[in-house]
Amino acid sequence: MPILGKKRKQEWETVWKTLSDLKMLFAGDQEELALNALMQNIQNFIREQFQKADAGKPAIWYNIGYGPPLIYALGDVNNVPLAEMSALCSIIGDQADTEALIDASEAAGYSAECCSADKAGIGAVVKGLYPDPCCIVGINTPCDSQVAAFQAMAELRNKVPVFPIDVPPYDDDRTLKYIAGQLAEMIPFLEKNTGRKMDWDRLKEVCQTVNRTSEYLWQWMEWRSLSPTLQPSKLCAFTMVLVIALLGSPLGENIARGLAEDARKKAQEGAKYFDEKVRAIWYQDPVWWDIQLYDWMEAELGLVIPMDIFGFYASEAWIDIASKDSILFGLARLLVNCGPMSRQFRGTMKRYIGDFMYLHQRFQADCGIMAGHIACKHAWGGIGLFKEACKKAGIPLLIFEFDMFDSRILTRKELQFELKRFTNEIVIPQKARLARKS
Amino acid sequence: MACRARKKLRKGPQMSYFKSQQELEQVIGGFLRIFPKMEPLMREAIGHKKMALKLELSDPDLTAEIDFTRSPLEIRFKTKAEGAIALTTTADHFHRLLLGILPIGPGVNHKQILIRGSVANLMSGVALFYLAPTIYPFFLESIGRKDLILPGKRPPLHGEKILEDKMTKIVSPLAFLLGYALGLLKKHLAKNLDIVAALESMGKGLISATGQSLEESKS
Numbered sequence: 001m002p003i004l005g006k007k008r009k010q011e012w013e014t015v016w017k018t019l020s021d022l023k024m025l026f027a028g029d030q031e032e033l034a035l036n037a038l039m040q041n042i043q044n045f046i047r048e049q050f051q052k053a054d055a056g057k058p059a060i061w062y063n064i065g066y067g068p069p070l071i072y073a074l075g076d077v078n079n080v081p082l083a084e085m086s087a088l089c090s091i092i093g094d095q096a097d098t099e100a101l102i103d104a105s106e107a108a109g110y111s112a113e114c115c116s117a118d119k120a121g122i123g124a125v126v127k128g129l130y131p132d133p134c135c136i137v138g139i140n141t142p143c144d145s146q147v148a149a150f151q152a153m154a155e156l157r158n159k160v161p162v163f164p165i166d167v168p169p170y171d172d173d174r175t176l177k178y179i180a181g182q183l184a185e186m187i188p189f190l191e192k193n194t195g196r197k198m199d200w201d202r203l204k205e206v207c208q209t210v211n212r213t214s215e216y217l218w219q220w221m222e223w224r225s226l227s228p229t230l231q232p233s234k235l236c237a238f239t240m241v242l243v244i245a246l247l248g249s250p251l252g253e254n255i256a257r258g259l260a261e262d263a264r265k266k267a268q269e270g271a272k273y274f275d276e277k278v279r280a281i282w283y284q285d286p287v288w289w290d291i292q293l294y295d296w297m298e299a300e301l302g303l304v305i306p307m308d309i310f311g312f313y314a315s316e317a318w319i320d321i322a323s324k325d326s327i328l329f330g331l332a333r334l335l336v337n338c339g340p341m342s343r344q345f346r347g348t349m350k351r352y353i354g355d356f357m358y359l360h361q362r363f364q365a366d367c368g369i370m371a372g373h374i375a376c377k378h379a380w381g382g383i384g385l386f387k388e389a390c391k392k393a394g395i396p397l398l399i400f401e402f403d404m405f406d407s408r409i410l411t412r413k414e415l416q417f418e419l420k421r422f423t424n425e426i427v428i429p430q431k432a433r434l435a436r437k438s
Numbered sequence: 439m440a441c442r443a444r445k446k447l448r449k450g451p452q453m454s455y456f457k458s459q460q461e462l463e464q465v466i467g468g469f470l471r472i473f474p475k476m477e478p479l480m481r482e483a484i485g486h487k488k489m490a491l492k493l494e495l496s497d498p499d500l501t502a503e504i505d506f507t508r509s510p511l512e513i514r515f516k517t518k519a520e521g522a523i524a525l526t527t528t529a530d531h532f533h534r535l536l537l538g539i540l541p542i543g544p545g546v547n548h549k550q551i552l553i554r555g556s557v558a559n560l561m562s563g564v565a566l567f568y569l570a571p572t573i574y575p576f577f578l579e580s581i582g583r584k585d586l587i588l589p590g591k592r593p594p595l596h597g598e599k600i601l602e603d604k605m606t607k608i609v610s611p612l613a614f615l616l617g618y619a620l621g622l623l624k625k626h627l628a629k630n631l632d633i634v635a636a637l638e639s640m641g642k643g644l645i646s647a648t649g650q651s652l653e654e655s656k657s
Binding site: 014015017018021022024025026027029031032035091092093094095096097232273274290291292295296298299412 | 541542543544546547548549550552553554555556557558559561562564565596
């Protein structure tokens with residue numbers, strides 16, 4: 001299916017057609033505000049990307065841990081997250097395309113041990129799916145795979161200038177000032193390579209959009225914390241997509257508003273489509289290669305995910321727009337303390353475990369599910385401490401190994417078996433025992 | 439045979455439309471068996487994708503696979519094959535889906551229908567269920583089961599299709615007129631007109647005009 005009247009690469013055309021079909025399918029259900037907002041605004045984002053690329057506007061590539069607010073402030077610049085095609089092909093395209101991109105990256109000699117999000121992204125670069133960049137921003141969060149992905153982007157476009165951002169594994173004021181300093185240094189770099197001047201008034205507007213988006217996401221979390229949670233579990237992780245690709249744009253704000261309004265409406269109307277039996281905090285990575293699995297969990301097991309680590313949006317996201325310094329400090333804090341890529345995956349195990357305990361309590365959960373993406377070695381490194389903390393708190397914890405973008409590592413059947421066994425044989429009996437005691 | 443997932447899907451408040459497995463196999467199974475007759479139209483609907491769609495129905499149980507990887511397309515029953523994509527639901531919901539009373543979007547959102555597989559393939563596969571409500575009532579009539587055609591207004595099965603292509607904008611109203619004329623003919627002149635045979639002929643016409651054999655369309 002052509003995009004903007006032009007033939008494009010097969011992977012893009014598949015995503016575009018599927019997105020159009022999905023929109024048409026769910027438009028039959030106007031109650032689904034969140035799904036419709038997601039699909040509409042993601043499609044608008046892709047449309048804008050192609051419009052900018054067709055018009056020869058400069059493009060900036062960046063890897064997972066970074067976000068686009070500073071890029072939006074430059075005006076008509078194309079922001080291209082490296083993992084964009086990894087996510088799009090899996091969530092709203094053909095999973096076979098994601099796996100073909102992963103294979104293309106490995107066949108081109110990039111490390112098989114890297115994260116599949118990056119491997120598929122590198123595969124997309126190898127296959128020429130992204131517009132050529134005028135410069136590249138690389139960040140070292142959350143993991144070594146990001147450093148490798150940054151190196152791969154730089155190597156694949158070796159004449160393109162690169163800007164590295166170093167995030168230490170801390171979250172104190174000294175760290176935030178250090179990162180704010182790097183962002184300040186990055187502005188002239190971006191200006192030089194894009195040929196656009198940083199417009200501080202526009203940056204203020206972008207930050208106000210970020211603040212409004214943050215408010216919607218906090219409201220969304222509040223509605224989802226109610227039991228039973230009536231908004232589908234599968235929507236939980238989409239905050240991450242928003243933060244990486246759309247934060248600071250009206251499209252991102254529309255998605256956050258859609259998520260919040262949908263959660264509020266569902267909670268107030270109370271329409272139940274299944275019996276909620278168990279509430280779990282999904283920690284680590286979502287099953288991007290099979291979003292429908294969450295529907296199965298709800299219908300078959302009564303297992304609901306009120307919040308996961310990708311959906312959790314911490315309260316440190318507010319940006320004070322009073323001065324240039326406060327803006328940069330706010331953006332640095334957003335980068336370090338808000339999303340999982342820096343906050344939990346880069347930070348200390350104390351914070352990783354502390355956030356889990358907080359989510360467990362706030363979202364009235366019965367258990368935890370540590371969906372161990374094989375490349376998230378930082379999480380695997382602290383698994384002993386996490387298990388011990390859960391044991392001490394009496395929280396049942398399921399741990400399994402899988403790959404969030406590659407269905408060949410752990411199959412759907414194996415995953416279903418683990419989830420079914422854990423829910424029916426461990427959590428439900430424990431809940432019953434606790435209920436009898438009380 | 440039915441897995442627990444299917445047993446737990448929400449059932450509607452009404453009494454079951456199918457009293458036995460035999461009746462279900464006669465009606466739904468019979469309907470699936472006419473698919474090969476309409477193969478060209480079916481392949482057009484799914485965008486000529488090579489894939490197998492697994493159906494898992496419960497209360498009563500029926501499993502079937504519509505295999506578009508084979509030419510001519512094959513319908514297999516009681517199969518344990520996984521299928522590239524799958525649709526799991528109760529027999530009643532499926533019946534309502536085929537009649538166009540339960541649109542697939544809300545059916546999925548309300549957990550009445552579970553789907554599995556690549557989203558791109560699923561979106562191609564669901565197009566079969568946009569086509570089904572125009573054929574299924576005629577099929578029921580042809581097997582003497584008019585009693586299963588439920589009364590009531592049919593909700594829109596999907597949102598407005600974006601007709602980007604100029605030719606599609608012209609052809610769509612023409613196709614509607616053709617269908618309308620066929621309907622008038624059946625209502626006023628030939629009450630026993632076989633709609634499935636008409637669609638079969640339409641499919642043959644499609645192949646003859648495009649010069650595209652099924653083998654070619656597959657590749």
